[in-house]
Amino acid sequence: MSQLEVEDLEVYYETEDGPAQAVDGVSFELEQGENLGIVGESGCGKTTLAKAIIGILPDAGYINNGSINFKGDDLTEMPDPQRRRLKWEEISMIAQSAMNSLDPVYTIREQIVEAIETHRPGTGRVESDEIVTEMFELVGLDPERADDYPHQFSGGMRQRAMIAMALALEPSLMLADEPTTALDVIMQDQILKRISSIQEEINSSMLVITHDVSVVAETCDRVIVMYAGKVAEEGPVEEIFDKPYHPYTIGLKRAFPNIRKTNQDLLSISGYPPELIDPPQGCRFAERCPMATDRCREEEPEAHYKNGLRSYCHYADEIDVELRPYADEPGTWNRAAAASDGGVEQ
Amino acid sequence: MSGDEVLLEVENLKKHFKVNQGWIASLMESFGGDGADYVHAVDGVSFELREGETLGLAGESGCGKTTTGMSMVKLHEPTDGDIVYDDTRLSEASDAEIKQFRQNAQMIFQDPFESLNPRMTVYDTVAEPLRIHDIRNETARVQRALEFAELLPPEQYFNQYPHELSGGQRQRVAIARALVLDPDFIVADEPVSMLDVSLRAGVLSLLDRMTDEFGLSVVYISHDLSLLRHMCDRLAIMYMGKIVEKGPTDQVIENPQHPYTQALINAVPVPDPSVGRERVELQGEVGDVIDVPTGCRFKDRCPDYIGDVCDQVVPPLEAKTAFEQDVACHLYESAEGYDPYEELEGTPAATEAGDGPESTPADD
Numbered sequence: 135m136s137q138l139e140v141e142d143l144e145v146y147y148e149t150e151d152g153p154a155q156a157v158d159g160v161s162f163e164l165e166q167g168e169n170l171g172i173v174g175e176s177g178c179g180k181t182t183l184a185k186a187i188i189g190i191l192p193d194a195g196y197i198n199n200g201s202i203n204f205k206g207d208d209l210t211e212m213p214d215p216q217r218r219r220l221k222w223e224e225i226s227m228i229a230q231s232a233m234n235s236l237d238p239v240y241t242i243r244e245q246i247v248e249a250i251e252t253h254r255p256g257t258g259r260v261e262s263d264e265i266v267t268e269m270f271e272l273v274g275l276d277p278e279r280a281d282d283y284p285h286q287f288s289g290g291m292r293q294r295a296m297i298a299m300a301l302a303l304e305p306s307l308m309l310a311d312e313p314t315t316a317l318d319v320i321m322q323d324q325i326l327k328r329i330s331s332i333q334e335e336i337n338s339s340m341l342v343i344t345h346d347v348s349v350v351a352e353t354c355d356r357v358i359v360m361y362a363g364k365v366a367e368e369g370p371v372e373e374i375f376d377k378p379y380h381p382y383t384i385g386l387k388r389a390f391p392n393i394r395k396t397n398q399d400l401l402s403i404s405g406y407p408p409e410l411i412d413p414p415q416g417c418r419f420a421e422r423c424p425m426a427t428d429r430c431r432e433e434e435p436e437a438h439y440k441n442g443l444r445s446y447c448h449y450a451d452e453i454d455v456e457l458r459p460y461a462d463e464p465g466t467w468n469r470a471a472a473a474s475d476g477g478v479e480q
Numbered sequence: 481m482s483g484d485e486v487l488l489e490v491e492n493l494k495k496h497f498k499v500n501q502g503w504i505a506s507l508m509e510s511f512g513g514d515g516a517d518y519v520h521a522v523d524g525v526s527f528e529l530r531e532g533e534t535l536g537l538a539g540e541s542g543c544g545k546t547t548t549g550m551s552m553v554k555l556h557e558p559t560d561g562d563i564v565y566d567d568t569r570l571s572e573a574s575d576a577e578i579k580q581f582r583q584n585a586q587m588i589f590q591d592p593f594e595s596l597n598p599r600m601t602v603y604d605t606v607a608e609p610l611r612i613h614d615i616r617n618e619t620a621r622v623q624r625a626l627e628f629a630e631l632l633p634p635e636q637y638f639n640q641y642p643h644e645l646s647g648g649q650r651q652r653v654a655i656a657r658a659l660v661l662d663p664d665f666i667v668a669d670e671p672v673s674m675l676d677v678s679l680r681a682g683v684l685s686l687l688d689r690m691t692d693e694f695g696l697s698v699v700y701i702s703h704d705l706s707l708l709r710h711m712c713d714r715l716a717i718m719y720m721g722k723i724v725e726k727g728p729t730d731q732v733i734e735n736p737q738h739p740y741t742q743a744l745i746n747a748v749p750v751p752d753p754s755v756g757r758e759r760v761e762l763q764g765e766v767g768d769v770i771d772v773p774t775g776c777r778f779k780d781r782c783p784d785y786i787g788d789v790c791d792q793v794v795p796p797l798e799a800k801t802a803f804e805q806d807v808a809c810h811l812y813e814s815a816e817g818y819d820p821y822e823e824l825e826g827t828p829a830a831t832e833a834g835d836g837p838e839s840t841p842a843d844d
Contacts, residue, residue, distance in 0.1 A: 318541055319748055348748075375752060386677065392752065398710060404682070468685075
């Protein structure tokens with residue numbers, strides 16, 4: 135049994151115009167000790183997915199269907215008190231603007247100690263202080279500064295303090311939502327390195343949510359590419375980067391400049407993701423896909439399994455045989471961009 | 481593509497900001513207390529921008545790259561140093577010359593959600609610079625600028641307000657506004673960092689076309705070295721208000737020489753899982769820019785620290801004998817014959833001078 139099994143999960147947000155289907159039928163598994171990356175554009179549902187797993191959806195959000203099995207228990211049916219206990223202790227989250235999620239009126243130490251004492255009643259102050267010191271050292275902060283208030287820390291330091299807090303209870307699953315996006319490269323590199331060494335030590339698994347495919351390439355074992363609330367493609371990181379089958383993955387991969395390469399032709403995916411209140415039938419990427427046919431616009435693609443990848447594209451087989459060079463060519467996408475910018479269709 | 485004609489020269493530019501101490505402290509100060517503290521945001525930066533070239537200014541937050549960029553278009557008054565444009569020193573320029581300069585120097589800001597006036601339509605936003613500079617043919621020019629920015633058809637956007645546009649479209653409006661005066665150069669400060677990944681390439685290729693078709697010089701300011709590598713002919717790497725390395729982009733990225741540049745480039749993740757990356761950990765954090773350290777500013781974190789000379793002598797940015805780019809580091813031998821040890825206190829100049837003749841620049 136996997137540590138985490140998400141099955142056919144639907145998370146909707148209540149809006150005046152009806153429910154927005156932010157996460158729409160997502161299934162995946164995560165093994166103990168594994169790192170899974172979730173990539174996609176803003177609004178593809180990746181953060182909502184993490185929030186649903188840890189149970190901090192905003193009031194308007196609700197789980198419409200599906201299950202989240204964590205170590206054999208369905209979190210969607212778990213009573214609140216029990217679920218709260220899991221939070222931080224078993225599942226912790228490093229939020230996107232974590233540096234702003236510290237409470238300004240308490241010192242960093244007080245906040246970490248509070249988390250420890252809430253979840254492990256009976257932990258003495260001395261022991262809690264030891265954990266704080268240890269965690270501060272792990273993330274590269276001076277333990278003497280634990281008695282500072284958040285405003286006395288720089289952004290990078292606050293982010294590291296948040297990571298220290300997320301690790302304090304040695305959770306078995308960490309949800310990292312753009313954990314280093316707000317940081318400079320050198321700091322990002324150090325923090326990612328620290329997180330993975332801590333992870334190895336406590337054998338925890340991690341869900342890394344990011345738009346940055348290079349972070350995923352370096353930290354994850356497997357990747358899920360999400361588009362408009364659905365899984366577009368999933369598989370081991372090497373295969374996804376080497377030979378993806380979904381045109382969206384191909385596009386996304388080619389949209390990023392690589393510091394190791396000269397004269398790269400970057401590719402831009404024209405248009406915008408569809409409305410999630412009344413999503414199009416058929417493939418959700420069809421409108422922006424330069425290879426889309428009528429079938430794509432009408433019929434929702436089934437999963438294709440090949441080379442360890444799960445790809446939701448009708449033409450996954452053809453991509454492999456003949457369409458890949460075409461899809462890999464920026465001109466293909468730029469022509470599509472020019473056509474749609476001309477305002478021919480909405 | 482880039483000619484060798486120099487368009488603009490930045491000469492030993494410094495920009496210091498007074499630290500806001502609150503009124504009691506400033507009152508004390510006015511009674512003859514200690515002098516005020518200053519943040520040395522930019523602290524002696526020199527470089528030239530050539531005609532038609534794209535120059536990247538890179539570095540971590542707080543290294544002074546944005547302040548340098550804003551000084552280049554005269555949004556900041558330099559504390560010291562000067563900018564020479566069209567044989568005119570801006571510090572001595574007449575009002576008419578400054579106005580002429582402002583017309584030729586434009587800026588694109590990072591956040592198109594903040595940089596456009598929410599109460600102005602797209603048309604007014606783009607037309608405003610024309611009105612300020614009294615240029616006729618307004619409608620035709622606005623139309624052309626929007627067309628160039630791929631906001632098609634332009635008329636459709638005339639009466640729209642920024643909130644009706646997406647992030648990518650807003651940044652295109654900002655680009656149109658910068659281009660409408662037909663400037664000589666543009667400073668683009670993190671032009672795509674607020675945009676979604678799938679849209680970045682589109683805006684980048686627009687900026688690319690801008691250099692190709694108008695022969696504009698562009699200064700890109702970014703922390704993203706992968707992006708700068710993609711966009712720029714030359715790169716300057718900044719650290720704590722100074723340029724530590726400067727040269728052709730491929731040289732700097734593939735063969736970095738300054739220990740800081742090496743660490744910075746090493747830290748950039750690679751979007752290819754099959755590439756193993758050597759990860760060197762840099763000690764400590766960026767130093768204090770108020771009470772600036774003596775000697776090299778990178779010395780406390782430097783893995784190649786070589787002692788007193790790093791502590792006491794500020795390494796000048798200069799050509800070196802061993803490679804193409806300019807580097808500010810004592811590790812390498814100066815191509816100009818400069819010897820930092822002569823400046824080092826307590827070192828008998830004689831012994832150093834004795835080394836001199838043997839190590840005269842060797843060409844290789």
